[in-house]
Amino acid sequence: MLKIGKMRIIGFLLICFIFSSVNLIAQVTFEAKVSKNKLGLNERLRIDFVMNENGDDFTPPDFKGFSVVGGPNQSVSNSWINGKRSFSKTYSYFLSPQLKGKIRIPQASVTISGEIYKTSPVIVEVTSAVEKPNDPNNIDYIADENIHLVAEISNPRPYLNEGITVLYKLYYRNPITISDVQELESPKFSDFWSHIIKIPRITVERGTYRNESYNEVVWRKVVLYPQKTGKLLLEPLSLNLSVGLPTQKRDFFGSKIYRQVQKTITSGKKVINVRDFPEENKPDNFNGAVGQFEFDVILSKKSLKASESFQAKVKVNGKGNLKLFKLPKIIVPNTLELYEPEYKENVKILLSGMKGSIEDSYTIVPQFQGKYPIPSISFSFFDPVKKEYKTLNSYELIVDVFEGPSNLNDSNKISKNEKIDAIIDNSFKFIELSTKFSTIEKKQFWNTSFFWLLFCLPIILLVVLIILKEIFLNSEKDKKSLTQRRNERLARKFLSSAKKEINNYQNFYDVLERALHNYLKAKLLIETTEFSKHKIINLLVKKNVDSKYAKEYVDLLENCEIARYSKESNINTESDYENAIEIISKIDKQL
Numbered sequence: 001m002l003k004i005g006k007m008r009i010i011g012f013l014l015i016c017f018i019f020s021s022v023n024l025i026a027q028v029t030f031e032a033k034v035s036k037n038k039l040g041l042n043e044r045l046r047i048d049f050v051m052n053e054n055g056d057d058f059t060p061p062d063f064k065g066f067s068v069v070g071g072p073n074q075s076v077s078n079s080w081i082n083g084k085r086s087f088s089k090t091y092s093y094f095l096s097p098q099l100k101g102k103i104r105i106p107q108a109s110v111t112i113s114g115e116i117y118k119t120s121p122v123i124v125e126v127t128s129a130v131e132k133p134n135d136p137n138n139i140d141y142i143a144d145e146n147i148h149l150v151a152e153i154s155n156p157r158p159y160l161n162e163g164i165t166v167l168y169k170l171y172y173r174n175p176i177t178i179s180d181v182q183e184l185e186s187p188k189f190s191d192f193w194s195h196i197i198k199i200p201r202i203t204v205e206r207g208t209y210r211n212e213s214y215n216e217v218v219w220r221k222v223v224l225y226p227q228k229t230g231k232l233l234l235e236p237l238s239l240n241l242s243v244g245l246p247t248q249k250r251d252f253f254g255s256k257i258y259r260q261v262q263k264t265i266t267s268g269k270k271v272i273n274v275r276d277f278p279e280e281n282k283p284d285n286f287n288g289a290v291g292q293f294e295f296d297v298i299l300s301k302k303s304l305k306a307s308e309s310f311q312a313k314v315k316v317n318g319k320g321n322l323k324l325f326k327l328p329k330i331i332v333p334n335t336l337e338l339y340e341p342e343y344k345e346n347v348k349i350l351l352s353g354m355k356g357s358i359e360d361s362y363t364i365v366p367q368f369q370g371k372y373p374i375p376s377i378s379f380s381f382f383d384p385v386k387k388e389y390k391t392l393n394s395y396e397l398i399v400d401v402f403e404g405p406s407n408l409n410d411s412n413k414i415s416k417n418e419k420i421d422a423i424i425d426n427s428f429k430f431i432e433l434s435t436k437f438s439t440i441e442k443k444q445f446w447n448t449s450f451f452w453l454l455f456c457l458p459i460i461l462l463v464v465l466i467i468l469k470e471i472f473l474n475s476e477k478d479k480k481s482l483t484q485r486r487n488e489r490l491a492r493k494f495l496s497s498a499k500k501e502i503n504n505y506q507n508f509y510d511v512l513e514r515a516l517h518n519y520l521k522a523k524l525l526i527e528t529t530e531f532s533k534h535k536i537i538n539l540l541v542k543k544n545v546d547s548k549y550a551k552e553y554v555d556l557l558e559n560c561e562i563a564r565y566s567k568e569s570n571i572n573t574e575s576d577y578e579n580a581i582e583i584i585s586k587i588d589k590q591l
Contacts, residue, residue: 028053030110032119040130044069044262045095047105049119052087055110061119065103065126066095069184069240069264094240094262097126143243143263147172148209149219151237151267159275160229161290161321162384163353166222168237168267171207171214177244177258181219184264185238191228193324195349197221223349225321226274234270241265277382283391285328289381291320291353297330297377297394306404309365309526314341314394316379317357322347327360328377335407336372336399337365339538363535364399365526368407372399495580502573506564509573512580513560516553519584523591533558540587549586556583 028051035046045066049058060072071093079086097103105122147170154165172178199221207216219239226232244258251257277286293316301310314327322345332338341360348356366372374397382389495515501507520526520536524543533554540550556579563571 028112028115028117030055030108030112030117030119032105032108032122034105034122034124037123038125038127039097040127041097041100042129043097044264045097045124046262047093047095047122049091049108049110051089051110051112051117053112054087054089055112055117057109057111058091059109060091060093061106061108063093063095063105065099066097066105069094069096069262071262096264097124100126100128102126142176142245143261146174146176147178147241147243147263147265148214149237149239149265149267150209151234151270153234153270153272156271157273157275158226159290159382159384160277161225161227161288161324163291163321164224164226164272165351165353166220166224166234167218168220168222169207170217170219170239170265171209172217173212173214175246178241179244179260180242182240183237184240185236185266187222187235187237189222189224189234191226191232193225193227193321195223197223197349197351221351223351223353225324225353226272229274229276232272232274234272236266236269238264238266278387281389283378283380283389285378285391286380286382286389287325289316289320289325289379290384291318291322291381292383292385293318293320293379293381293392295379295392295394297374297397299374299397299399302398303400303402304366306366306369306401307524307526309363310399312362312364312374313359314362314377315357315359319353319355320381322354322356322358327358328379329360330362330377331375332364333372335366335368335370337367339363339365339535342532342535366399366401366404369401369404370407372401373397374399495577495584498580499577502577505571505573509560509563509576512576513557516557516560516580516584523588543591545587545590549583549590552583553587556580 030049030051033048033050036043039045049060054076071091073092075090075092077086077088077090091108102123102125105124107118107121109116109118111117150169150171152167152169155162158164170178170181199218202217202219205216207214209216220237241263242260243263244260246256247259249257295316298313298315299310300313301308304310312330312332314330316322316327329341330338339362341362343358343360345358346356347354347358376394376396378391378393380389380391495512498508498512498515501511524539526539536557537547537550537554540553541547556576559576563576
């Protein structure tokens with residue numbers, strides 16, 4: 001009897017365990033819940049995917065017919081009440097309908113304890129846009145009345161290429177709060193040159209909107225320069241944000257509990273009417289510069305020797321569209337060698353627009369002595385404040401080259417052609433003052449000395465040419481050898497100081513770099529230490545140096561700069577020293 005009773009107890013417990021396991025398995029749920037099954041085209045839909053057990057690999061459905069304006073937001077709730085566990089995990093999305101009709105939201109899936117669970121499809125009906133009620137208790141009404149995104153334009157009627165500022169400001173006021181602000185659509189600023197000014201930190205200040213006090217947040221600052229005339233459309237900025245609306249409930253500490261809803265706001269489209277420049281009094285050399293500027297041409301030297309270089313800077317500074325126009329070009333006499341200008345700019349873009357300076361720096365090398373004029377050049381711009389054109393002229397400058405070869409074909413010198421009277425040969429014949437007689441007896445031509453001279457002359461010339469050829473070939477070999485030795489001596493002369501530092505690699509490369517620049521200074525009479533590598537190559541090529549050797553020379557200069565900061569184990573001073581001798585020898589042959 002005792003054995004039968006034990007068997008009954010074991011069987012009862014086993015049955016309870018089996019049923020409880022089945023009950024636990026049956027308790028796993030995963031479902032989709034929507035905030036409403038019917039909504040207007042201008043409303044928002046919230047959909048929650050809720051599971052009562054922790055799952056992995058959540059896959060949302062394809063929200064075809066909707067655009068996702070918020071989410072996914074994830075929340076987890078886990079609690080024990082009276083010894084009973086309660087768990088909930090939710091993925092939330094906020095959707096904006098794109099078309100009317102019945103829209104089917106497909107299944108979502110998740111993996112729980114190795115099993116895949118799916119939600120049931122949800123069908124939502126979208127109707128035409130609905131009129132939002134002016135109900136002070138309605139959530140959408142409260143949000144619309146208390147949140148505004150505004151694009152403030154400094155000048156809605158600018159001139160072409162005149163800078164304007166656009167500030168995107170977010171206004172909100174009590175009793176709501178905002179958080180989790182995200183940009184949905186950013187303006188592309190077509191037909192404008194644009195620059196976004198970085199805002200280091202978003203701050204909330206007190207401001208005024210429509211004569212009422214609001215919290216003000218400057219979300220974005222943009223500087224625009226219109227590139228075409230007429231009515232230009234400024235695309236809207238759209239933000240999605242989480243709006244906190246107060247409820248009647250309070251937390252443990254007595255503070256109000258806020259209900260969070262998703263809201264999309266937009267700044268709306270703006271039209272900017274861009275004016276063209278007036279045609280009256282428009283200068284011929286006007287090229288689109290707009291603002292307030294100063295203009296000048298500056299020479300680094302006004303007195304120098306031939307083959308020395310100097311710089312002529314064409315400079316504009318002030319406030320305006322500095323990055324959007326070209327500087328006028330200088331004009332110099334043909335006897336001055338003019339190189340392509342090097343463009344430099346020092347421009348800051350502030351909220352008020354571009355401010356700073358731009359310049360073209362020309363390198364000029366005179367070849368002959370003399371005084372050379374740099375003619376005056378003009379620069380024209382439009383002042384949008386005074387609504388008038390202004391033209392600035394540089395001073396005429398004189399460059400005095402006091403030493404160097406004279407220019408025989410100087411175009412500045414006036415030459416006079418003297419008329420020379422000539423006597424034509426067939427007009428008169430002079431009287432013969434002495435008589436010339438010839439013998440009557442004629443000799444045979446083959447028996448004359450002239451015949452034998454003509455006969456032997458080709459043989460003599462052939463022998464002479466062979467001898468001269470041998471002499472020439474030998475002299476060329478000697479000349480090449482002599483030239484090579486002379487070039488190597490010249491290279492070693494300039495590199496002698498570098499050789500002394502060959503065991504101190506840091507000093508060696510510093511001295512080697514100076515020696516290479518000193519070589520060019522001695523050969524070309526031009527200081528090249530401030531020249532860019534590209535400019536040195538152009539200078540050597542212009543002096544008939546092979547571009548390959550010019551590049552090898554610049555590569556060696558760059559190696560010197562790199563080697564000074566490299567580890568000693570990675571360099572070979574002797575190899576670089578011999579390489580320098582070889583490169584200077586090659587270049588010296590062609591200079």
